[in-house]
Amino acid sequence: MKITTIETIYQGADSAMPALVFVRVRTDEGIHGTGDTFYLPQTCIAVVHEHIAPALLGSDPRDVEAHWRSLYQAYARFGGRGAELRALSAVDVALWDILGKSLRAPVHRLLGTAHHTVPTYNTCGGPLYASVRGGSQAGFGSSRRYGKLDDFDAFLNAPGQLARELVDEGAKGMKIWPFDRYAQEKGGRAIAAEDLAAGVAVVREIREAVGDAIDVMVDGHGLWELTPAIQIARALEPYDITWVEDLVLADKPHVLARLRAASTVPVSVSEYLVTRDAYLPILQQEAADLVMIDPTWAGGITESRKIAVLADTYGLPVTYHDCTGPFTLLAGIHLAAATPNLRYQESVRAYLRVVYPEMVTDVPEVDDGVIAVPQAPGLGTELLAGIEDRPGAEVRVTAL
Ligand SMILES: [Mg+2]
Known part of the structure; x- marks a missing residue:
C-alpha cells in the first residue's frame, strides 16, 4: 500500500x-x-x-x-x-x-482494548464557543449567544439550572471556567476579592442545585499567575472539585508543583503539553494529580498512548481532551478505550449535537454519562x- x-x-x-x-x-x-x-x-x-x-x-x-x-x-x-x-x-x-x-x-482493537465503556463529562461550551476568528481565544469563548445548548452562557448566568438539566440527562461531570473573564478583563497577576467570590458563587450554585450528583471541574486556560491561582484553588476547597486545570500555564513544572502543594484540590495537567518529554518533568516533580492529553496537539495517537503509559507509570489517571474537532474526539475515544488508567473522555454536548454533525457522518452518542466506542473499522467516522x-x-x- x-x-x-x-x-x-x-x-x-x-x-x-x-x-x-x-x-x-x-x-x-x-x-x-x-x-x-x-x-x-x-x-x-x-x-x-x-x-x-x-x-x-x-x-x-x-x-x-x-x-x-x-x-x-x-x-x-x-x-x-x-x-x-x-x-x-x-x-x-x-x-x-x-x-x-x-x-x-476499530483503532481501539489495534491498541489493545482495556474498556468497553468510556465515561465522559460535558465541557460547558456552546455551539459558538470555538467560532472566534483566528483561533487565538484563550478560553473565555465567543460572547455571541446561541440559545439552545449554549452551556457557556448558561454556566455563567444560570449555573444551578444548567447543572439540574445536565444531571437530568445523565451527565456525570461538567467543566466550567468561571474565573476566566476576570483574568481577561483585568489581567491574571491578581484576583480581586469580589471576582474570587463571584467565580466561587457559580460553583456554590451548582452544589446547592444538585448536591454532589455531578463532578465539577474548573478550567483556567493558563490565564493566572501563581498567587491568584493558589487563591482560586483554596477558595474552591469546600466544593468537592474533581480537578482544576490550567489555572497557571503548564510550561513550568516547579510552578505547578507549588500550586498542587498549596491546596487540597486535585490538579490536572495539561492539554497544552506536547510529547512525552513535556509531561515527564511534571510527573517527576509531582506537579499533577491527573494527566490531560489532546491527541491532535500532543503528537497523535502514536504519542498519546505513550504519554498515557508514562502517566500510568507514575500512578496517574488520564483524560483525553476534546473541544477541538471530531477526529480529535474519535482519536481520544479509541485511545480512552485502550487506556487502563482512564479517567474521562471530554466532550461538549453542543458539539456532539450541533457542530460535529455538520462535519462528519457518525458522531458517538452519550448515554448516561458514557460515550459510545465506535466498532467500525478505523476511527469510525x-x-x-x-x-x-x-x-x-x-x-x-x-x-x-
Ligand atoms: Mg482545558
Whole structure:
C-alpha cells in the first residue's frame, strides 16, 4: 500500500470552528484516512504540504511508528513543538484510520482494548464557543449567544439550572471556567476579592442545585499567575472539585508543583503539553494529580498512548481532551478505550449535537454519562460528502 495523496480541507474563517483543519490521506488501494487539528490552521496546512506530504508520498501508510519518528526528528532539531507537531498529529490520526480500515478493525482493537465503556463529562461550551476568528481565544469563548445548548452562557448566568438539566440527562461531570473573564478583563497577576467570590458563587450554585450528583471541574486556560491561582484553588476547597486545570500555564513544572502543594484540590495537567518529554518533568516533580492529553496537539495517537503509559507509570489517571474537532474526539475515544488508567473522555454536548454533525457522518452518542466506542473499522467516522465544496472552504492537494 502506498500513500498517493495528502489533502487539507479548511472550512473557512466564517465556519463554526475557524481554527480547525482536516487532513485526508489517500492510498493506491482506495483506502483513505482522516485526521484533524486545531489552532493556526493555515500554518498547519503549510507544514503538511511543505514537509509532510513530500516526505510521506509513496511510502506505506501502515508504517505509523516509522513515519512518526522520522517527522518528529526533523521538527525536534529546531524546537518544533507547535504547528509542526499539530500537523504531524493530524496526519498520524489519519494513518491510524487507514491502518484500522486495512485490517478491518476499530483503532481501539489495534491498541489493545482495556474498556468497553468510556465515561465522559460535558465541557460547558456552546455551539459558538470555538467560532472566534483566528483561533487565538484563550478560553473565555465567543460572547455571541446561541440559545439552545449554549452551556457557556448558561454556566455563567444560570449555573444551578444548567447543572439540574445536565444531571437530568445523565451527565456525570461538567467543566466550567468561571474565573476566566476576570483574568481577561483585568489581567491574571491578581484576583480581586469580589471576582474570587463571584467565580466561587457559580460553583456554590451548582452544589446547592444538585448536591454532589455531578463532578465539577474548573478550567483556567493558563490565564493566572501563581498567587491568584493558589487563591482560586483554596477558595474552591469546600466544593468537592474533581480537578482544576490550567489555572497557571503548564510550561513550568516547579510552578505547578507549588500550586498542587498549596491546596487540597486535585490538579490536572495539561492539554497544552506536547510529547512525552513535556509531561515527564511534571510527573517527576509531582506537579499533577491527573494527566490531560489532546491527541491532535500532543503528537497523535502514536504519542498519546505513550504519554498515557508514562502517566500510568507514575500512578496517574488520564483524560483525553476534546473541544477541538471530531477526529480529535474519535482519536481520544479509541485511545480512552485502550487506556487502563482512564479517567474521562471530554466532550461538549453542543458539539456532539450541533457542530460535529455538520462535519462528519457518525458522531458517538452519550448515554448516561458514557460515550459510545465506535466498532467500525478505523476511527469510525468520515467527513460529510461535499464538505470541500461549501462556500468559503479551501482545499489544498499534494499528490504523487
Ligand atoms: Mg482545558
